[in-house]
Structure formats: structure tokens, C-alpha cells
Amino acid sequence: MYRIGIDLGGTKLAVGLADPSGAILSEVVSHDHVGCDENGVLDRIVRNVDSALARQGVKKSEISGVGVLFPGHVRWPDGVTLTTSNLPGFKGFPFRASLQNRLGLPVVVDNDANGQTIGEFHHGAGKGSRNMVFLTVSTGVGGGIVFDGKLYRGATGTAGEFGHMIVDVDGPAVCTCGNRGCLMSIVSGLALRETYRRTMVRFEQEGKPALLPTGCTDLRELNGQQLSAGVLEGNEVCFSVTKEFGTFIGIGLYNIFQMLNPDRIVLGGGLLNLPEPFFGTALSTLFDKAGMMMYDRLDIRKGELGGNAGIVGAISLLEP
Numbered sequence: 001m002y003r004i005g006i007d008l009g010g011t012k013l014a015v016g017l018a019d020p021s022g023a024i025l026s027e028v029v030s031h032d033h034v035g036c037d038e039n040g041v042l043d044r045i046v047r048n049v050d051s052a053l054a055r056q057g058v059k060k061s062e063i064s065g066v067g068v069l070f071p072g073h074v075r076w077p078d079g080v081t082l083t084t085s086n087l088p089g090f091k092g093f094p095f096r097a098s099l100q101n102r103l104g105l106p107v108v109v110d111n112d113a114n115g116q117t118i119g120e121f122h123h124g125a126g127k128g129s130r131n132m133v134f135l136t137v138s139t140g141v142g143g144g145i146v147f148d149g150k151l152y153r154g155a156t157g158t159a160g161e162f163g164h165m166i167v168d169v170d171g172p173a174v175c176t177c178g179n180r181g182c183l184m185s186i187v188s189g190l191a192l193r194e195t196y197r198r199t200m201v202r203f204e205q206e207g208k209p210a211l212l213p214t215g216c217t218d219l220r221e222l223n224g225q226q227l228s229a230g231v232l233e234g235n236e237v238c239f240s241v242t243k244e245f246g247t248f249i250g251i252g253l254y255n256i257f258q259m260l261n262p263d264r265i266v267l268g269g270g271l272l273n274l275p276e277p278f279f280g281t282a283l284s285t286l287f288d289k290a291g292m293m294m295y296d297r298l299d300i301r302k303g304e305l306g307g308n309a310g311i312v313g314a315i316s317l318l319e320p
């Protein structure tokens with residue numbers, strides 16, 4: 001039997017058809033769902049599914065199921081979407097039931113981080129592990145937990161929201177959730193400019209040059225690529241921010257180690273491409289704090305699925 005994976009993002013809608021081994025046979029990508037309401041999004045999903053099937057000459061009766069990744073909170077297992085900051089609407093929307101009606105196929109819906117987690121576990125850097133944690137650092141910080149070979153969702157499906165772990169309770173950073181010192185309020189694409197601004201203020205107080213990286217004339221437009229370039233050109237503010245990012249990711253990894261004692265942690269997301277001292281600082285922070293409490297050195301790897309993580313993750317939701 002074939003399977004269908006759907007990666008619904010804020011700007012991109014990708015539908016993939018996989019053969020029984022999980023190999024992607026065809027992929028239909030569109031962007032015209034942006035700004036649509038719930039039914040408009042479903043129309044475009046159904047259209048892309050039909051064209052993915054037509055391209056390969058596969059019939060609906062040969063499809064065993066459809067996995068959907070949603071960019072926001074989803075109630076498990078009924079697939080009601082609760083919140084999303086990436087699409088209009090979808091508050092309390094019965095996504096799973098609605099799409100099942102439209103397609104006449106069994107559907108599962110989960111949030112995108114859970115999907116990437118199970119995708120890396122079955123097909124990427126998590127292969128061979130048993131208890132795995134996935135941590136993604138990009139615009140926000142998210143993740144997922146595989147416990148004894150299965151995705152662990154918790155009581156209501158929100159397990160693995162590592163971005164809201166509080167790592168600096170008295171610190172200056174305030175999160176989108178309203179709390180102070182969440183991991184993603186310090187280290188994320190969303191937090192980058194504010195963390196950079198605080199570091200510039202500190203440099204000024206210390207009488208050191210507080211410069212933006214070359215190519216960035218307005219702090220409000222600073223992005224991860226410019227931060228990386230700044231580190232490589234020797235900008236000390238960029239170096240300091242990158243080191244602070246590494247330190248707090250290391251504290252997050254340490255907390256994950258203490259809570260879950262996984263045998264592997266897989267890291268994903270665009271900010272992982274930051275140059276040193278990011279990754280080295282994260283690892284040294286984790287291992288220094290763990291000390292003798294860590295018996296076997298925790299295996300930490302970078303994700304392997306890259307651009308295909310969404311569709312592979314959606315298809316992996318259908319695996320036993």
C-alpha cells in the first residue's frame with residue numbers, strides 16, 4: 001500500500017506520495033493556500049493529492065493512509081487544531097475529520113515538530129536509537145520525544161515543547177508565551193534581534209565597540225546568516241551572541257538529559273548552521289554540567305532529513 005504525507009506550512013504546502021518502503025515517488029508543492037480560510041486550505045490539499053496520485057497512476061484504493069503535519073498545536077488523537085501563528089483561522093478546527101470526509105481516506109494530524117521527530121527516528125539521524133529526543137532551533141524552538149520506540153505525546157499532545165523550558169528565570173528575556181526566560185526567548189530566530197541588542201548595550205557599557213555585522217545596517221533586519229558572517233569576520237558582538245546561544249542550548253540539553261536520559265539527541269533547524277563557538281559551547285556546557293552524573297556519553301547528532309523532513313515526517317506518522 002502507498003502512503004501520502006502532507007507538510008502544511010505558513011507559506012508552502014507540500015504533498016508527497018510514498019511507496020511501501022517509504023520512498024517518495026512524487027511531490028506536489030504549491031503556495032496558493034496563503035491567506036485562505038480552512039476550507040480553502042482543504043481544497044488545495046485535495047487538489048495536490050489528486051495530482052500526486054495522477055502523476056504516478058495510483059488509485060485511492062491503493063492508499064493506506066494520509067499523514068499531515070500542522071504548524072501549530074494539535075489535540076491528539078482527534079486532530080483538532082488549537083492554535084497556529086502561521087495560518088489564519090484553525091482555532092478549534094476539526095482538521096482530521098474534515099480531511100477524512102473530503103478524501104475518503106484515513107487521516108492522522110500532528111504538529112510539525114512531532115512529525116520531524118518521528119521522521120528522524122525512522123529514516124534519519126535517529127535510526128538505531130530507542131529513546132530519542134529531537135530539538136529544533138529555527139524561528140522558534142520545538143522538539144519531540146521518542147520513548148521506547150514510540151512518539152511520546154503526553155496527556156494532551158504537547159510533550160516536547162522544549163522552547164518553553166525556563167532556563168533563565170530572572171533574566172531579561174520575555175517569551176511570546178508571556179513567561180520570562182524560556183529557551184526560545186533567548187535562542188531563536190524570533191529572539192535574535194533582542195539578544196543582539198542587549199549584547200550591544202553591554203558592550204557599550206564596557207567601552208567596547210558594539211557593531212552590527214557587515215551587510216546589516218538596521219538591527220531590526222538582522223538574521224542568522226548575517227550573524228554567522230559576523231562571527232567569521234571577527235565581530236565580537238556576533239561572537240558573544242553565538243556563544244550565549246550555545247550556552248543556553250547546552251543548558252536546555254542538560255535539562256533534557258536529566259529529565260529523560262535519552263540515548264540520542266538529534267538537533268535540527270536553521271540556527272544549527274551557526275559557526276563555532278555555537279555547537280562546541282552547547283556540548284561543553286552540557287557535558288560540564290552533567291559531569292559524573294552522565295555515565296555513558298550522550299550521543300548528539302545533527303538531523304539528516306533536511307528539506308525533506310516535512311513529508312518524510314508526515315509519512316512516518318503512519319508507521320506503527
Ligand SMILES: [Zn+2]
Nearest residue numbers: 164175177182
Ligand atoms: Zn515561553
